[in-house]
Amino acid sequence: MKVLQWLTICVLLVPLSLRAAGPSLPLESANNDLQDLDSLKRGAELFADKCLACHSIKYMRYNRIAADLGWSNEEVVEVMSYGQDRAVDDVMTRMPEGVAMNVFGTKMPDLSLMARLKGTDYIYSFLRGYEYDPETESWDNRLLKGTVMPHVLESMERHSTEESYAQAARDISNFLEYAGEPAKLQRWDLGWKVMLFLLLLIIVTYLLKKEYWRDIKH
Known part of the structure; x- marks a missing residue:
């Protein structure tokens, strides 16, 4: 009876998210870098x-993308929408309403x-997770069996080097991490400045304390 009670307590202590989760496939590490603007630009393209x-x-x-990645408004519109949109427009799909469902x-x-929901490792692994089935003569993805999404990097996988193929998946993952939280770039830039300010404040405070207590005998 005591053993049963002990096992029940152990099960209840396990987080619900872990108990609900099924077996998961290992993910490749994206190793992306939000401070790599060249990667972000390639990812946007x-x-x-x-x-x-x-x-x-x-x-x-x-x-907003132009301002963060160092493009002009004209450049970002030309690169990302081929001149079809305005710089003030939201980045929306070019697929007409209802076509996807049909x-x-x-x-x-x-x-x-998506990067905040799934993580960049998932996006990177998904983009590289397509497998060709000779019997059905079609692609499927090991992370999401039966996906209707085509293998968008198929031509790169077939005709480019493994390094180029991996870099393309990494650049897209990097861009989607940026898109999920663009303010992170500014936070990182501000972070080291705040730390430097606090360090200088500590030094000034310490010197001021020594000056105040210099003539006081202990």
């Missing part, structure tokens, strides 16, 4: 070329917060 036909990042505007049988998700 790849996202526009490979993903924007179906997916939006509706919480981002072109001019063609794929489902709505295409907005990817604004």
Whole structure:
């Protein structure tokens, strides 16, 4: 009876999220770097070329991307929308309303917060997780069996080097992490300045304390 009670307590102490989770596949590490602006720019271009036909990042505007990544408004519109949108527009899919449901049988998700929801390792592993089945002559993804999303980096996997293929997946993951929380770039830039200010404040405070107590005998 005591053993049963002990096991019950142990089960209840396990977080519900862990008990509910099923077996998971190992993820590859994206090793992306939000401070790598060249990677973010490549990721933005790849996202526009490979993903924007179906997916939006509706919480981002072109001019915000331009300001953060070092483009002009004209450049970001040309690079990401091929001159079809304005800099003040949200980054929306070019797929007309209702087409996704008719063609794929489902709505295409907005990817604004995908990196925050799934993590960049998941996005990187998903982009690299496509496997070709010779019997069905089709692609499937080991992380999401039966996915209707095509292998958008198929041409790179077939015709580029492994390094280029991996870098493309990493750049897209990097860009989607940025899109999920663009203020993180400013926070990181501000963080070291705050730490430097606090360090200088500690030094000044210590010197001031010594000056106040210099003539006081203990």
